[in-house]
Amino acid sequence: MGTLTDYETYIISALAQGATIKEVRKLLQHFGQKPNSESSIDKKLQELRKGFQCKTTFQLIYKLRNRVKVIDIEEVLK
Secondary structure (H helix, E strand, O other), rough: OOOOOOOHHHHHHHHHHOOOOHHHHHHHHHOOOOOHHHHHHHHHHHHHHHHHHOOHHHHHHOOOOHHHOOOOOOOOOO
């Protein structure tokens, strides 16, 4: 896996900045992405971990740290 979709980038960025899965779902909806459920986000994370050969989400975020976009989570969730 080399490139990330906007959907994947928003998930990684939000988690890297301390958002919960529920908050990630709201952030994705704010940015026009269409997650069906929190479980779909979990499945995407599982797919990304497998693709980037990471055992944990923390390891995945560390590996993709240079692709993280800064998001004002508090402002978006108001």
